[in-house]
Amino acid sequence: MIALRxxxxxPTNLEHSGKGKHxxxxxxxxxxxxxxxxxxxxxxxxxxxxxxxxxxFVLYPMLFTIRISLSNYRIVQGQIDFVGLKNYxxxxxxxxxxxxxxxxxxxxxxxxxxxxxxxxxxxxxYLINNLKRGRTMFKVGFxxxxxxSWVIVSLVFTYMFNNSDRGLINYILVDKLHILNDYVPWLLxxxxxxxxxxxxxxxxxxxxxxxxxxxxLQSIPRDLYEAADLDGAGIWGKFxxxxxxxxxxxxxxxxxxxxxxxxxxxxQVMLLTEGNPNGRTSVLQYLLYDKAFGQFQFGEASAIGLxxxxxxxxxxxxxxxxxxLDTVEKGGADA
Amino acid sequence: xxxxLRGKKAGDxxxxxxxxxxxxxxxxxxxxPFLFMITNSFEQFSFVLPYxxxxxxxxxxFSAYKYVxxxxxxxxxxxxxxxxTSITVVLSVFISTLSAYGFARxxxxxxxxxxxxxxxxxxxxxxxxxxxxxxxxxGIHIPGTDMNLIGTRAGLILVxxxxxxxxxxxxxRNFFRGLPDALSESVIVDGGGHGAIFFKVMLPxxxxxxxxxxxxxxxxxxxxxxTAKVLVGANESMMTLPLLLQRLHGQYATRWExxxxxSILALIPVVTLFILFQKKMVIGGLTQGSVKE
Numbered sequence: 174m175i176a177l178r179x180x181x182x183x184p185t186n187l188e189h190s191g192k193g194k195h196x197x198x199x200x201x202x203x204x205x206x207x208x209x210x211x212x213x214x215x216x217x218x219x220x221x222x223x224x225x226x227x228x229x230f231v232l233y234p235m236l237f238t239i240r241i242s243l244s245n246y247r248i249v250q251g252q253i254d255f256v257g258l259k260n261y262x263x264x265x266x267x268x269x270x271x272x273x274x275x276x277x278x279x280x281x282x283x284x285x286x287x288x289x290x291x292x293x294x295x296x297x298x299y300l301i302n303n304l305k306r307g308r309t310m311f312k313v314g315f316x317x318x319x320x321x322s323w324v325i326v327s328l329v330f331t332y333m334f335n336n337s338d339r340g341l342i343n344y345i346l347v348d349k350l351h352i353l354n355d356y357v358p359w360l361l362x363x364x365x366x367x368x369x370x371x372x373x374x375x376x377x378x379x380x381x382x383x384x385x386x387x388x389x390l391q392s393i394p395r396d397l398y399e400a401a402d403l404d405g406a407g408i409w410g411k412f413x414x415x416x417x418x419x420x421x422x423x424x425x426x427x428x429x430x431x432x433x434x435x436x437x438x439x440x441q442v443m444l445l446t447e448g449n450p451n452g453r454t455s456v457l458q459y460l461l462y463d464k465a466f467g468q469f470q471f472g473e474a475s476a477i478g479l480x481x482x483x484x485x486x487x488x489x490x491x492x493x494x495x496x497x498l499d500t501v502e503k504g505g506a507d508a
Numbered sequence: 509x510x511x512x513l514r515g516k517k518a519g520d521x522x523x524x525x526x527x528x529x530x531x532x533x534x535x536x537x538x539x540x541p542f543l544f545m546i547t548n549s550f551e552q553f554s555f556v557l558p559y560x561x562x563x564x565x566x567x568x569x570f571s572a573y574k575y576v577x578x579x580x581x582x583x584x585x586x587x588x589x590x591x592x593t594s595i596t597v598v599l600s601v602f603i604s605t606l607s608a609y610g611f612a613r614x615x616x617x618x619x620x621x622x623x624x625x626x627x628x629x630x631x632x633x634x635x636x637x638x639x640x641x642x643x644x645x646x647g648i649h650i651p652g653t654d655m656n657l658i659g660t661r662a663g664l665i666l667v668x669x670x671x672x673x674x675x676x677x678x679x680x681r682n683f684f685r686g687l688p689d690a691l692s693e694s695v696i697v698d699g700g701g702h703g704a705i706f707f708k709v710m711l712p713x714x715x716x717x718x719x720x721x722x723x724x725x726x727x728x729x730x731x732x733x734x735t736a737k738v739l740v741g742a743n744e745s746m747m748t749l750p751l752l753l754q755r756l757h758g759q760y761a762t763r764w765e766x767x768x769x770x771s772i773l774a775l776i777p778v779v780t781l782f783i784l785f786q787k788k789m790v791i792g793g794l795t796q797g798s799v800k801e
Contacts, residue, residue, distance in 0.1 A: 212616030215702055219610030222603045223673040224622075230670030231629050234640030241639060248643070297534070300527050307528065313783055314535045317542065320778045322731030324750045325771040328757050329541045332548075332557075332764055339557035341544055348560065376538070388791035437633050440733055444754070458635050466738065471639055478636035489631050 242475035260472040261480075271452040272477065275460045279481070282371060282456065283435035289375040290431050291424060294382020299416070301383070302390045312387065316380040323377070327444035330373050334359040334445070363453040366446040370454065373441055378434070382427045389423035390416070425496055429489055436481050457481040549573070549768035557762055572765035576773065584745065585752040589774075592665060592748060593729045600669040601722050604676030605714075609706050611677060612684035613692070623681070626674040634671055638738050641667050645739065659743035667735055672728075676721055683717040684710060720789040727778050749774045 242261070245254045264272045301311050318326065333341040336358035338348060343356045359365040393415065401411045439458040442448060448455030448463070457477055465474035540563070547565040549572055551558065576582055610616075611623050645657040645667070657663030691713070692705040700708070711718075733750040740746035747755075753774065756767050 209617040212614065216610045216614040216616040216619075219606045219614065219702070219706070220622075223607035223677060226603065226666070226670035227626065227629070227673050229644065230641055230667055231637060231674065232625070234637035234644070235629070235632065237640035237643070238636055297531070300531055303523075304527055304531070305524055307531075309786070311531050311535060313786065315538060316782065316786075317779065318538070320727050320782055321542075321775055322733070322750055322753075324731070324733050324753050325545075325775065326541060328753065328767055328771065329545050331757075333541065333544060335557065337557075339559055339561060341540075341561045341563065344559075344561050376541070384791060433631060433633070437635065439635065444757075458633065461635065462734075465639055475636075475639060478633070478639075482632045482636050485633060486628075486631050 238475045238478060241471055242479050244472055246471045246475075248469065248471060256472070260476040264473055264476055264480075269452060271448075271455060271460060272457075274452050275448075275455040275457045275477075276480075278367060278454065278456050279436050279438065279484075281367065282374060282438055283432050285371045286374040286378070287428065287431045287435065290378045290382050291427055293375070293379040294427065295386050295420065295424070297379065297383040298386035298390055302387060312384070315383050318377045319380040319384075321377075323440040324444065326373060326377055327441050330369060330441075331360065331445055334369050336361060360446050361449060363450060366449070366454040370438070370441050370445055373445070374435075374438065378431065382431075385427055386420065386423060389420055393419045425492075429492060432488055432492070433485055436485050545768045545771060548764050549772055551765050553763050553765050557764070572769035573773070576766055576770045581744070581747060581752060582770070585747045585749045588661070588746055589730060589749040592661060592668070593726055596665050596668040596672075596729050597722050597725050599665070600672045600676060600725060601718060603669065604673050604721075605680055605711070605718060606706070607673060607677040608680030608684055609702070609710055612681045613705070613710075614702060626677060629674045630678065635734060637671070638735065641735075642738060659740050659746060661740075661746060664736060664739050664746070667739060668729060668732070671735075672725065676725070679721055680714065680717060683714055687713055716788065716790045719785070720791065723781060723785055723789065726781065730778055 241253070243255060243257060245256045245259075246252070297311075297315055301308055301315075304311070335341075335343065337356055338344055340356075340359075342359065343353075346353045347356055357365060359369055397415050397419075398411055401415060406414070437458060438456045439462065442454065442456050442459040443462070446454040448459055452460070458481070461474045461477045461481075464470045464477065543563050544561075547562050550565050550567055550569050551562065552569060552571065611619060642658065645663040648657045648663075650656065650660075657666070687710065691709045695705045695709055698704075731750055732748075733754070736748050736751055737754075740748075741751060749770075753767060753770055756763075756770055760766060
């Protein structure tokens with residue numbers, strides 16, 4: 174704030190000097206410019222390698238994707254013809270409604286798995302943190318699904334959800350527990366297929382949230398609890414006012430990461446259901462993959478990618494704003 | 509007073525037992541897919557899947573492992589995965605560490621804007637860029653040949669490194685900002701510049717953070733499937749472990765023991781690494797500053 178006022182005052186000082194005003198202003202901007210060049214020269218050796226790579230393989234592709242999404246792009250001929258919003262219209266109005274099912278499924282995936290991951294991760298972290306013995310065993314155990322590749326876990330789940338009595342799930346539910354009368358072709362139906370995808374997503378990511386929450390729990394200063402003890406706070410009071418309060422930023426981090434992750438779902442769909450029946454279990458990334466590398470419709474594929482990117486940016490911005498409002502209010506109350 | 513203490517101790521023990529039981533039961537349920545995988549890797553499948561499905565191993569038959577290890581494509585996949593992952597991790601961590609230092613400690617015009625752009629790219633799904641990346645690699649010709657970078661290790665690694673610079677820079681910048689200024693000032697007093705500060709102060713101090721990031725990065729690249737499938741999927745000599753697993757599954761629909769044995773072999777290195785280093789990892793830094801941006 175002080176710096177800001179200072180810089181605001183500078184021009185008025187210059188005006189007093191009358192004649193020399195123009196010269197001095199020039200000198201100031203020249204000095205500023207020189208300082209800027211100096212800063213860039215110092216920073217370049219550090220920033221440049223990353224900048225080149227990001228520019229070439231991340232930023233330029235993003236702009237290029239926008240162009241492809243507005244074009245009829247034939248990769249073999251290298252031809253790219255502008256077609257306006259045709260690709261977008263094609264996707265959104267496709268008679269099979271594949272895009273809308275995929276879009277819906279991404280949201281459902283987030284809606285179902287994110288709360289499970291947040292809650293599960295927090296509970297396991299809290300329990301492990303209060304453990305005196307065996308912490309490492311549980312930490313590694315719950316983290317194991319996170320390290321295991323999506324390809325591997327998808328293959329295991331495909332077998333477990335096999336549609337005959339050879340699959341573990343059918344065997345347990347029908348032959349052992351007699352909860353169901355008939356074997357269910359889990360991965361061939363809309364809702365059971367989606368449920369299998371959700372279950373796997375939650376199972377695989379809970380350990381990640383657990384690890385992050387555990388680190389956050391361990392960084393809460395002990396004095397806070399001791400001070401609360403002196404004030405006569407109970408276990409519940411301490412949990413609510415210290416533990417939960419300190420975990421808030423971490424929870425937000427996990428939340429945002431998992432929501433972004435929900436729009437990156439791909440391998441599990443490809444290996445578990447291939448979007449069957451009729452794209453009812455599909456997601457945007459699988460649709461994009463199929464459009465681009467199955468049907469060579471790069472324009473439509475890019476349009477799908479952009480729609481999902483815009484969705485994520487809007488979602489994260491909204492979340493950010495909601496959280497910022499929260500902190501601003503608190504800051505105001507304190508002052 | 510004494511009785512009170514003893515009562516508290518007994519209460520503690522009961523609490524510990526309860527917590528332990530809850531965690532143990534949860535972990536057993538959590539482990540079902542792994543148990544299933546391990547058990548079936550010791551089986552001998554034929555053209556039909558066995559009934560009933562087994563969850564607990566009844567035999568230790570290693571023939572599936574022997575089969576997988578004897579296949580010519582397995583060493584190729586292991587070799588590729590090891591080379592790709594290690595080169596990628598080293599390059600991406602080194603380049604990101606440099607960038608992070610630039611953004612954390614050197615003032616230059618447009619720094620905040622540029623950093624915001626980096627942050628923005630983190631929100632955009634990575635697969636969005638795969639088509640242009642493919643086209644760019646196709647356009648880069650290897651000098652002296654009529655080949656381009658599609659289907660090559662160099663192309664894959666370039667894309668891997670580039671797509672991870674932003675995230676890693678973000679993580680390390682926060683860490684560098686948290687380090688005290690006094691140390692770098694002492695280097696400046698001795699007449700050292702940014703290079704000296706970077707190599708003599710920042711790198712040694714941020715070893716735990718860089719190590720943690722490297723392990724996470726390594727896990728990610730080791731299991732990466734999508735980019736590899738698109739960029740080198742057509743070239744068999746560039747096959748990686750995730751691509752191999754998927755292909756094993758596709759070719760032999762009922763030979764699950766081979767798929768699972770190969771999966772377990774692919775898992776061993778990353779799991780070992782995590783167990784070895786989990787106590788040294790600094791995960792707290794990962795979330796710091798992520799909210800305030």
